[in-house]
Amino acid sequence: MSIDISPTSARAAGRPREFDIDEALDKAITVFSEQGYHGTSISDLREAMGLTAGSLYKAFKDKHAIFLASFDRYKQVRNALLDEELAKATDGRDGVRRMLAFYAEGAHGDGGRRGCLAVGTAVELAIFDDEAARRVERSMDRFETTFEALIRRGQEDGTVNRSIEPNATARLLLSVVQGLRVLGKTSPSRAQTFSVVDVAMTLLD
Template sequence: MNVSYMSRMEMTAETQRDQRPRGRPRAFDTDAALDRAIGVFSVRGYHGTAISDLSDAMELTPGSIYKAFKDKRGILLAAFDRYRLVRSTKLKAAIAPFPLGRDKVGAALRFYAEAAHGELGQCGCLVVATAAELAVSDPIVAERVSVAHATNEAVMKDCILLGQSDGSIPAGIDAADTARALLCLLQGMRIVGKTGRNRAEMIVVADVAMKLLD
């Protein structure tokens, strides 16, 4: 067998190796798995959640979990990011149909009220739960919580400023201070919702909160 023929064989073998799939593809829906993890963390909290709880909920073996997320903290961070993306998208969709700034604030308050009663309310908010457990001790988590709060506060401020420009909210209201107060109220609604409040009670809270804009 001559050298040139050997070279062609080696090149062919090398090409075939390059065309082989590099590693097995992840055989599960990451977003769906994280959505289930969100439910566990929101109800049980970070410290109250075991890998076995996550394995059962996410329908993954512990080995698959460790391979995809490294550890429980890795799952939490990924679940937190997923939660923020989903909730932010839904909030924007909830306020989008309303042209006036005042109505946008009202829609945002009702959006939170609807998440703060019944079974969904008892599940709680992952941002609130994570802030309470880890924001003091974990700088990376603290930064994520801070960004989440700042983002929601900015949404409320923008709605108030819009309302002042379109005349639906008095010009004398301090937009920044009122947005911060509304943020605290919104997060408080999610905490109170954990105790099993009904829809009527939480909608009334949203209605009363609108008086901050008078």
């Protein structure tokens, strides 16, 4: 029995995995987003991920673990894209607009129909699944905090009205964004979706 401090890059003993875990999770994200957790069977996942049950259960403990891993990857990818977008923001107001536009972009057309995995998880699993609920709450908190920070930044740089309440307004914008994801399920037009963004922006005047 020896203490193992091997780097993660070192390949473990045994036959190497023949598929990329993240690529497989990306397929799982699509299925879970479209069909939900209970609506997705292991067969659905096998087919979408191109794996046999054996491989699935060697890579993940069970269906629930596949779901949580999919959720985590979904958030990681989406957050990275959002951060990239927010890095371009010239001021607080521009940041809010970019953030709203980022979600509006995902809430219409095919992506809107597919849905948001965080919203789906909140609606389907948050009551009885503590691990899922914790992840949803963390995700919502992050959005709210980011909105609030952008509003405060705008109030300092003069692009956002100083008399509005940052936290309450951030929470309203969070509601709008989650609501757009729900409405996106009935595939509204791009214009319809972005008109909501335009109205929301007037709150900063």
